[in-house]
Amino acid sequence: MENSADWEQKNLINELTQGMELAKQLQIHLNVTTSPHETRELLVHKILNSYDKALSMLKLNVETQQTAAAMGMAESPRSRSGSPHSEDSDKDFKDHEHKHVSKKGKSMVRWTKQVQVCPGPGLEGCLDDGYNWRKYGQKDILGAKYPRGYYRCTHRNVRGCLATKQIQKSDEDPTLYEITYRGRHTCTLITAPSAAAPLPNKQEEPNMSKQNYQQQSREIQFNFQTELDSSSTRDQSIPSLYLPCSVSNVKVENYVDSASMVDNNFVGNLYHPLLVSPSTSAATQMGSFVGDWNQTVKASGSEQLMEIVSAASATNSSTVGLDFPFGALDLFDPTFSFENPPFF
DNA sequence: GCGATTTGACCGTC
DNA sequence: GACGGTCAAATCGC
Numbered sequence: 001m002e003n004s005a006d007w008e009q010k011n012l013i014n015e016l017t018q019g020m021e022l023a024k025q026l027q028i029h030l031n032v033t034t035s036p037h038e039t040r041e042l043l044v045h046k047i048l049n050s051y052d053k054a055l056s057m058l059k060l061n062v063e064t065q066q067t068a069a070a071m072g073m074a075e076s077p078r079s080r081s082g083s084p085h086s087e088d089s090d091k092d093f094k095d096h097e098h099k100h101v102s103k104k105g106k107s108m109v110r111w112t113k114q115v116q117v118c119p120g121p122g123l124e125g126c127l128d129d130g131y132n133w134r135k136y137g138q139k140d141i142l143g144a145k146y147p148r149g150y151y152r153c154t155h156r157n158v159r160g161c162l163a164t165k166q167i168q169k170s171d172e173d174p175t176l177y178e179i180t181y182r183g184r185h186t187c188t189l190i191t192a193p194s195a196a197a198p199l200p201n202k203q204e205e206p207n208m209s210k211q212n213y214q215q216q217s218r219e220i221q222f223n224f225q226t227e228l229d230s231s232s233t234r235d236q237s238i239p240s241l242y243l244p245c246s247v248s249n250v251k252v253e254n255y256v257d258s259a260s261m262v263d264n265n266f267v268g269n270l271y272h273p274l275l276v277s278p279s280t281s282a283a284t285q286m287g288s289f290v291g292d293w294n295q296t297v298k299a300s301g302s303e304q305l306m307e308i309v310s311a312a313s314a315t316n317s318s319t320v321g322l323d324f325p326f327g328a329l330d331l332f333d334p335t336f337s338f339e340n341p342p343f344f
Numbered sequence: 345g346c347g348a349t350t351t352g353a354c355c356g357t358c
Numbered sequence: 359g360a361c362g363g364t365c366a367a368a369t370c371g372c
Binding site: 136 | 360361362363364365366
């Protein structure tokens with residue numbers, strides 16, 4: 001077992017190192033204006049593949065450990081659960097869900113993101129994170145001027161996606177929203193692109209029409225899924241999508257969740273439409289994780305990419321945990337920071 | 345009619 | 359007991 005672990009670790013280091021080298025190459029190509037677009041894309045694909053492999057290794061490892069640990073996991077179902085075996089997928093799921101709910105606060109991945117929205121029409125669109133959210137409650141919070149909205153993933157009933165989020169408007173600045181994400185989207189792991197199509201809910205509808213957004217998101221997700229599934233495919237262009245107009249500050253409040261890490265799919269989350277833009281590819285964003293976790297990367301416009309890549313290249317960390325729960329975490333926010341680095 | 349939202353009530357945690 | 363989180367019936371909108 002010990003040898004096997006060493007071997008896996010070496011492979012992991014190799015993949016991560018390779019990813020870093022590729023990121024460096026990409027950086028060079030980005031500095032050269034004459035560099036063909038295809039070359040950059042190719043590098044992006046390679047980086048993605050490299051990190052995908054690394055992630056798979058990590059996941060496999062974690063999964064093995066967690067499966068054993070989960071065997072003896074205590075259950076604390078809530079009293080209000082209905083019949084355990086119902087034809088209704090909703091009820092069926094709820095019963096399952098109640099076994100996790102009581103542990104949610106402590107064990108689920110939770111992170112907060114502050115979003116400064118742009119005033120004017122389509123304001124709520126800035127809050128969009130690309131996922132389908134359904135509001136299930138609203139509550140006045142003690143000491144808060146504005147009520148807190150509770151949202152869960154639309155695919156919760158059908159696919160058991162446990163992701164939820166809370167939106168709280170700031171007291172001081174009404175244009176500032178604090179969005180707390182809990183859990184991660186498992187719907188994006190199981191589903192075909194059409195099923196996981198991100199679509200802003202009514203309150204967060206962006207300027208783009210609902211239909212267009214949905215279609216575009218589906219295409220993007222599909223394209224990227226295809227890309228990684230078949231690394232030989234090189235000639236597909238990277239789809240583009242607008243980025244939110246928000247300025248965010250992200251805090252990971254409770255990173256390590258062994259249970260959710262098991263099904264964590266970082267690469268899958270990279271298909272997230274908002275994680276894709278012409279100027280900032282998912283791969284280069286991944287590079288930012290290789291850097292110092294205490295570092296706050298601040299960048300804007302085209303400089304953003306370079307700084308993030310630099311952060312990746314400047315650090316020689318090969319033991320970085322890449323199993324991120326940041327499904328909906330907006331890695332493209334011009335400003336993001338992590339408190340309590342989740343690793344090391 | 346169906347899906348999403350609202351809102352009062354319930355439950356668990358501290 | 360207070361508070362936050364969730365449920366579920368009622369309501370709304372397409």
